[in-house]
Amino acid sequence: MKKLEQLYEGKAKKVYATDDPSLLIVSYKDDATAFNGLKKGTIAGKGVINNRMSNLLMQRLEASGIPTHFVKELNDRETLVKRVSIVPLEVIVRNIAAGSFSKRYGVEEGMVFEFPTIEFSYKNDALGDPLLNEYHARALRLATADEIEAIKRYSFAVNEKLRAFWRECGVTLVDFKLEFGRLPDGSIVLADEISPDTCRLWDSKTGEKLDKDRFRRDLGGVEGAYAEVMQRLSAHI
Ligand code: TMP
Ligand code: ASP
Numbered sequence: 276m277k278k279l280e281q282l283y284e285g286k287a288k289k290v291y292a293t294d295d296p297s298l299l300i301v302s303y304k305d306d307a308t309a310f311n312g313l314k315k316g317t318i319a320g321k322g323v324i325n326n327r328m329s330n331l332l333m334q335r336l337e338a339s340g341i342p343t344h345f346v347k348e349l350n351d352r353e354t355l356v357k358r359v360s361i362v363p364l365e366v367i368v369r370n371i372a373a374g375s376f377s378k379r380y381g382v383e384e385g386m387v388f389e390f391p392t393i394e395f396s397y398k399n400d401a402l403g404d405p406l407l408n409e410y411h412a413r414a415l416r417l418a419t420a421d422e423i424e425a426i427k428r429y430s431f432a433v434n435e436k437l438r439a440f441w442r443e444c445g446v447t448l449v450d451f452k453l454e455f456g457r458l459p460d461g462s463i464v465l466a467d468e469i470s471p472d473t474c475r476l477w478d479s480k481t482g483e484k485l486d487k488d489r490f491r492r493d494l495g496g497v498e499g500a501y502a503e504v505m506q507r508l509s510a511h512i
Pocket of ligand 1: 452
């Protein structure tokens with residue numbers, strides 16, 4: 276597999292073409308941003324952890340019947356993935372109130388829901404990723420009704436699998452963000468990443484935050500938290 280030109284640079288990853296038009300290489304950076312890029316920083320070693328963690332979790336999901344873009348881990352920071360056209364929706368599943376949910380609805384962080392919730396944002400940095408519902412997504416032609424159904428089904432299935440897995444690691448899966456892509460045949464697969472950048476992970480016993488909120492909220496111990504969740508996951512995989 277030959278790595279060709281860089282196609283895209285995002286906030287946390289770079290994407291390269293390969294000599295196979297159906298495959299791309301994703302390269303994970305240590306760069307961290309928050310609040311739509313307003314806050315910028317570096318989390319040393321994050322790229323290596325996110326690459327590894329995302330790949331391990333995607334492989335587990337794939338094994339349980341959820342299709343993903345994952346093909347092969349190439350090295351510490353790089354992974355071969357299927358080329359997809361990204362559905363411009365950020366899909367957020369929540370088990371416990373936190374972050375923007377707590378702020379928007381005026382509820383304390385930590386309120387445990389009776390059942391998981393799902394919400395969508397329009398993936399559009401210029402607009403600040405505004406929240407939207409399924410009707411809006413269809414009106415804007417971001418996804419079809421069938422695609423939205425598949426995305427919801429996969430997202431809740433991902434939640435059940437990941438929640439159970441993280442529980443075994445002594446970690447509570449509070450919420451997370453997923454992105455999906457379309458393969459050339461039109462089918463929907465899980466894409467992007469699953470990492471402490473995109474999940475809220477709390478220590479099950481102490482409630483300590485082991486995710487990017489430590490960076491967003493200047494809590495300190497950011498690198499240590501990423502290393503801790505990675506270590507717990509490795510011990511259970
Ligand atoms: P929120 O409470 O800020 O809406 O975040 C919900 C979850 O989504 C949380 O686990 C962090 C993740 N997330 C991202 O991965 N990217 C983003 O741009 C945002 C805003 C949240
Ligand atoms: N990565 C996102 C940004 O920079 C937000 C976040 O993860 O909080 O906007």
